[in-house]
Amino acid sequence: MAKYEAAMDRRFGLDPGTLFRGLKKDPMDFEWSYWIEWGRERILWLLAGHLLVSQTSRLLVEKYKPWCLMVYGMAACWLLLGIKGFAVILLHAAISFAVAQFQLSLLSWLCSLILLSTLRIPAVEETKRKWYDTENEYYLLLFTVSVRCLFCTSFSLEYCWHAPTQKSSHSFPWMLAYVFYYPTFHNGPLVNFDEFSKQMRRQEAFSVKTNLSILIVGIIRIFFWWCLAELMIHLMYIHALYSSALPLESASYWALGGLALAQVLFFYVKYLILYGVPGLLLQMDGLKPPALPCCVSLMHSFTKMWSSVNDIAASTLD
Incomplete structure (x- = not known):
């Protein structure tokens, strides 16, 4: 050596x-160097903030914990990706939710693939690059939107597969709580919507x-x-x-x-x-x-x- x-x-x-x-x-492993750099700069601090909000809400307002974490996740997204990056993720979630109303799994899959394909359109890429000062910031948006698209797909499919009587638990606010859940926001891991919502609703001794x-x-x-x-x-x-x-x-x-x-x-x-x-x-x-x-x-x-x-x-x- x-x-x-x-x-x-x-x-x-x-x-x-x-x-x-x-x-x-x-320094040749890009993924490791990239996430370690972002972790040191901001992400670890934002995860610590999530932990503080989560534990405080579990202690004081367990019933409203999903909404507290949703608001925190949105604020963290806004802080890291800016208003335009936040708007892109919110728009993807809104489109996926609207398409899910047709209750057709194939249509939900097509919607997800089309949303992902927009990341590779040269004109769209150039526009998004101009939003940020560095390539690293643009890549963070790219990675985050890709992972969020998987979460939107999970919600849409669960919505399609459930009976009409169960649709009340698949509302748009719950989709936002799922999509903007910060620990899994940038890089996963993936958790399907049903497991997330059931466990979030469960109130247990703290x-x-x-x-x-x-x-x-x-x-x-x-x-x-x-x-x-x-x-x-x-x-x-x-x-x-x-x-x-x-x-x-x-x-x-x-x-x-x-x-x-x-x-x-x-x-x-x-x-x-x-x-x-x-x-x-x-x-x-x-x-x-x-x-x-x-x-x-x-x-x-x-x-x-x-x-x-x-x-x-x-x-x-x-």
């Missing part, structure tokens, strides 16, 4: 270490002591996973190596196999964090979070890995 470190540093610009001083880190212990244990576990992920990108340079032909050509088959295993292990640890943080907040809100991805070292087929990662998406169709 040291043999090629200088060459990779010249080509990719290895970043100075943050957690581990004296070591340089691999214990500050129990929730505090869940929070402390959860933070310790996520911090451990984050340290492990940072250690991997400080020592292994997996993604930079995959972008460099010379080290790969000179590596043995055993070394290439080790690199492939390291790649999927980092993928696994990354999603333990990216889904673990919102999962912890779901628990704090009294909801059941989706299961985290299975460890890739215990699998003999990568099909099962994708099945594990996409279990939550599949649950939207249950």
Whole structure:
């Protein structure tokens, strides 16, 4: 590794270490670098604000908790994406709700696909880029709208599949509470509407002591996973190596196999964090979070890995 470190540093610009001083880190995993940067800047603070609003509402006004969290999610969206980004998400939700009134699953699917396809129209892309000063801000809108479209699809399909007597629980305010639920707002994980609404309506005994212990244990576990992920990108340079032909050509088959295993292990640890943080907040809100991805070292087929990662998406169709 040291043999090629200088060459990779010249080509990719290895970043100075943050957690581990004296070591340089691999910046080539865009998803990890992107969400860590946004997390440090704003998202973690907004998640902390959600936690405060959630626990206060559970303690004082349990009955109105969904609406308190909906208002907070809208305010957070407005703060991060601006009034225009907020309007785009609200418009997508309104269109999906209007189409769902026809109670045709195929029509709801077509509506979702059309809304997603608008993200790739060059004129629309250019217009949205002009709303923001940086590409990172535009990408945040792009990722958020894509994930929100999945949530709108879940609501629309649940609306189509339920009997007319159950439609009262599928109102537009409940759709907004679901779409603007902040822990899952930017990157998931996905939770289908029926599970969300049932668990949000459920009023149960609230214990500050129990929730505090869940929070402390959860933070310790996520911090451990984050340290492990940072250690991997400080020592292994997996993604930079995959972008460099010379080290790969000179590596043995055993070394290439080790690199492939390291790649999927980092993928696994990354999603333990990216889904673990919102999962912890779901628990704090009294909801059941989706299961985290299975460890890739215990699998003999990568099909099962994708099945594990996409279990939550599949649950939207249950």
